[in-house]
Amino acid sequence: MNETGEAAPTRADCVADSAGGLTFHISDWVRPQPGSYDDWSGALVLIRRGSVGSGDSEVRLPLGPIGDGRLQAALPSTVALPEGRWDVHVAYGEDEPRRLAPGLNDLRSLVDRRPGPSTSPLSVRIPYATKHGNLSLRSWRRAPHAEAGEIRLEEGAMAVHGRLHRVRDPARWLDGAVLEARCRRDRDRVRTVPVTAEGAEFFCTLPFAELAGDWDGERDVWDLRLRSADAEQPPVRLARILDDVPDKKEIFTYPSTELTAPHGPVRVRPYYTRDNDLSVRVEAPA
Template sequence: MSTTAQAAQHAEEDRMTEATEAAPARADCVADSAGGLTFHIAGWTRPAPGSYDDWRGALVLVRRGAADSPDGEVRLPLGPTADGRLQAALPSTVALPEGRWDIHVAYGEEEPQRLAPGLNDLRSLVDRRPGPSTSPLSVRIPYATKHGNLSLRSWRRAPHAEAGEIRLEDDTMAVRGRLYRVEYPADWLAGAVVEARCRRRAVPVRTAPLEADGPDFSFTLSYSELARSWDGDRADVWDLWLRPADEAMAPARLARILDDVADKKEIFTYPPRTVAGPHGEVQAQPYYTRGNDLAVRIGPPA
């Protein structure tokens, strides 16, 4: 190779390196109603794969805290699209374990690089109503991290109890929801109860009856019942479950995941109520956890 050609090649390599460092590749995400995602990659600075069989380029999903486990990494092939971008598909049939996944692009043997978020089309996730099935419900919501990277929150549940409207009274919370991923929802809900489980101790477990109409359910939970167990020290957190009458059936964690909001804790907020406890007045407040599960906090003002 001539000196001029070598210089041109080195200049091009330097340009690609500078472009990668200055502006990382980004991904636009499109969700479908079944729970699948398609990633459209822009800003790719490496030679584009010629087809999905060309594994020089791949989308790499790494689960936080589980990178070295057998199910801690998922690689998806990148392929070209008509508009010159690259695309990778994550169908709902791919069993993605629950957790937070950091999203990278990889080229050849190079170290994978984090992707920046682009535009998300998550309209199909808003008020999503999955069809009848007993297979695990797959939910994936892409989001931008506080450091400006693209990540993905994944849930995989069967059965699943989706929380809906929550109405607060002075001493109670009334919740409506719908049960998914059981063969006969009405039979599953017959005789079922809502169960509040305290994280700090195994007992007592507080229960309240359910009212059911097909797959839909509702219940009213007393804050005072939960406050009876407070010891006057740090706060108790009560996780809410639906427990069927048939002990052979798995219970369902009450959560809100069928929409486009990856982290509900700071968005869906509910005012606290003051109730009487054995050690004086105490505050009761429902909230969504970092996993978007529904819980109730009983304790001193937060």
């Protein structure tokens, strides 16, 4: 019971594996109706935020007792969980699902994760606590995927080092590739710079003057993608998702670079979006 006399929320511990799977353990569960431990028939219910009524808005995972007295549910990496934010619930029988609170997370296998060679979609699921104290998951499912690594700001430019995953031949895909910056406000404004590669690793440098040269005084956001020389290959968004941090925007921050553009002083800063994609903001100094 909490201080108000209400039942404390049930908590779930999460253990991640390097393939992208999650295992949930509940040790403080309370049966919502009479019955024995052995006839438990519950489910862990994942509900995708903002997708009510769609065909892929809910995933139910069998939740059953294990030998140490806890309940367990598994979300293997092979389960196709669409990208988004998933709220985690527990349900018994026909009862309405109720939210779970976060317990202890063992996410050590996600730190500096290096997926193996494959062309199947890359599954990433990171549990986190919402601002209301509930358990949710951030899910990504991407193929190919361009993982942004070290970003250095130097002499009015950003140097990016990354790695391409989930393509059959990364070196061939990257041969002649470019980094594409496309303005979100005007999709016809596109800038490209060449990419150099060593195997699956890629390197490129984007001069900020390329983005600020025709700036008109309004805020611009430029989204960054890798584009192969093979026109049949779709561009791949740069993102940083292979670790245990669900929201990079406030954690991985970079200083602004101030330039003089034809329209006046301008401030340029790379940042991660709410989806952990890499973009660059161009705007007037504060």
